[in-house]
Amino acid sequence: MRIDISTKNESNVDGIQQFDVVIIGAGFSGCYLLHKLRGLGFKVCVIDAAPNVGGVWQWNRYPGARVDSHVPLYELSIPEIWKSWNWSQRYPSGSEVLAYFHHLDKELDLAKDMIFETKVTTAKFCDENNTWSITTDNGANLVSTYFIPAMGFAAKRVFPNWQGIEHFKGEIHHSSFWPADGVDVRDKRVAVVGTGSTGIQIIQELGPIAKEMTVFQRTPNYCLPMHQQSLTPEMQESARADYPAKFAFRLLSAGGYDANPEDVNTFDHTAAERRSFYEDKWSKGDFSFLIRSYKDLMVDPVANREAYDFWAQKVRPMLDDPEKREILAPLEPPHPFGTRRTALFTTFYEVMDQPNVNIVPVKHNPIECLTETGIVTRDGKHHDFDVIALATGFDAVTGGLKQITVEGIDGINLNEKWSNGTSTLLGLMSAGFPNMFFVYGPQGPTALSNGPACIEIQSDWIADYLVYARDQKITRIDADPESEQNFSKLLNDHTNQTLFILDDSPYVGGNIDGKIREGLNWIAGIPEYARLIGKSAANNYEGFKLSK
Numbered sequence: 001m002r003i004d005i006s007t008k009n010e011s012n013v014d015g016i017q018q019f020d021v022v023i024i025g026a027g028f029s030g031c032y033l034l035h036k037l038r039g040l041g042f043k044v045c046v047i048d049a050a051p052n053v054g055g056v057w058q059w060n061r062y063p064g065a066r067v068d069s070h071v072p073l074y075e076l077s078i079p080e081i082w083k084s085w086n087w088s089q090r091y092p093s094g095s096e097v098l099a100y101f102h103h104l105d106k107e108l109d110l111a112k113d114m115i116f117e118t119k120v121t122t123a124k125f126c127d128e129n130n131t132w133s134i135t136t137d138n139g140a141n142l143v144s145t146y147f148i149p150a151m152g153f154a155a156k157r158v159f160p161n162w163q164g165i166e167h168f169k170g171e172i173h174h175s176s177f178w179p180a181d182g183v184d185v186r187d188k189r190v191a192v193v194g195t196g197s198t199g200i201q202i203i204q205e206l207g208p209i210a211k212e213m214t215v216f217q218r219t220p221n222y223c224l225p226m227h228q229q230s231l232t233p234e235m236q237e238s239a240r241a242d243y244p245a246k247f248a249f250r251l252l253s254a255g256g257y258d259a260n261p262e263d264v265n266t267f268d269h270t271a272a273e274r275r276s277f278y279e280d281k282w283s284k285g286d287f288s289f290l291i292r293s294y295k296d297l298m299v300d301p302v303a304n305r306e307a308y309d310f311w312a313q314k315v316r317p318m319l320d321d322p323e324k325r326e327i328l329a330p331l332e333p334p335h336p337f338g339t340r341r342t343a344l345f346t347t348f349y350e351v352m353d354q355p356n357v358n359i360v361p362v363k364h365n366p367i368e369c370l371t372e373t374g375i376v377t378r379d380g381k382h383h384d385f386d387v388i389a390l391a392t393g394f395d396a397v398t399g400g401l402k403q404i405t406v407e408g409i410d411g412i413n414l415n416e417k418w419s420n421g422t423s424t425l426l427g428l429m430s431a432g433f434p435n436m437f438f439v440y441g442p443q444g445p446t447a448l449s450n451g452p453a454c455i456e457i458q459s460d461w462i463a464d465y466l467v468y469a470r471d472q473k474i475t476r477i478d479a480d481p482e483s484e485q486n487f488s489k490l491l492n493d494h495t496n497q498t499l500f501i502l503d504d505s506p507y508v509g510g511n512i513d514g515k516i517r518e519g520l521n522w523i524a525g526i527p528e529y530a531r532l533i534g535k536s537a538a539n540n541y542e543g544f545k546l547s548k
């Protein structure tokens, strides 16, 4: 559905649409906020570049796209939605997630307040009126009291700038730009570049179908067993009584999930106890081995190495080919366990072991250029392909915002402000940009958390504030610069105390050349985050500057 912006709202001053809140992004954040704020009497408009609801799932239609948070963790806690929705698998496919979003839209009547196939190009704060002036790529202008860019953390793709990429005569697609009708890879030679969670899913899906597949791996993924399971409506009906408790527990778990690390350190256990501890987590599947592990896993390198060694012992026997074994699960860990996004596998190692699947390590022998017929690596070797799948990821967390010109007080530009480092107050606002809130964005729990949990907690905070401001006739909220500095320092101190900072992962800006290495996500867990934002709200929004 596409709604004409000119018919969107009755408040139309000089052809400019007026709103209380303009949100970018019709994913979980946009849908939840629209529903919540509209219910509180605010006039809300959601703008999205995609043709429909679903956020990142509108774009990530690559083969094998799947959620790796199990039912019912990756959904909103709105009762009329979860009570009326059934999934067919414990880890739903991307297309089923899109169907869920259509259900959300239908039940909550969301699309009537959404504008699709439209990109916001600029957002400028007007000091006199305390409003945001928002312009889109199709020439529309909107004015809004509040502005919420909620594009998620994967809104800017990484397209490698290989020389000759335009000369390749076969098909080349980024995972988040995969053709809607799919790509027929039968009898084709396929390259997959990248082994993040996306690459792993593409490989599992296309490896058994393609004539030949070559995986270009820069860094191995320490994949964990998914344990997929079919679900019937009856199974979910009987489980539904526990859903409120499960949704409540998401906010008590560090990652917004269903578990926390055990209250024991790795070497508190004997070797035998440790072995049985790890076996227990491994046998449960899911992220158990990572998130239900010892509490020192992510801070103590020796403890972390112990976990890695167990992982390698589990995975290496799955690979018969000795060369592939060394590349996919080396005895020496290339980075600590868990410092980059772990994927859940179903058949990944089995597929990688197939004779039609090859692997080219590109850490020290990178892809140099593309030709009409394929890929050339630094060693001069030419690899011929019909199809190239780029699973090369995203300029995570801050990348989406960089695509929009955001101007705050005195024309200060957000990108310029952050050119020496990202800074926010509580992952909710950045000083100098009044009435602009982030959801699932920079310095929130974001990429280190389960999306719906992070989104609900931040959106509820914003909704409470908007009601408070309306009641108190407050027209402007901004972050206090000193409080912002303190929070950003706290976040980076937390990050630096973990092993995350040792790795070049997207969590810390490490996957993009020239990007500052810093904590882009709140790393100290959702409960502590909830405590901090709740404390601020309870103390009349301590740390923020409010004015009438």
Ligand code: NAP
Pocket: 066, 067, 068, 069, 154, 158, 160, 175, 193, 194, 195, 196, 197, 198, 199, 201, 216, 217, 218, 219, 341, 362, 367, 391, 392, 393, 394, 447, 506, 511
């Ligand atoms: P990613 O985690 O950033 O992985 C990108 C991969 O591409 C990495 O293996 C990277 O290697 C490689 N790469 C990048 N540039 C390269 C180059 N020039 N040559 C060779 N390799 C290159 O991206 P992603 O897999 O798309 O995942 C992004 C996020 O989406 C994840 O963090 C996850 O949260 C989300 N996701 C979720 C699901 C789900 O199940 N819900 C599924 C897929 C994705 P390096 O590691 O060496 O940089």
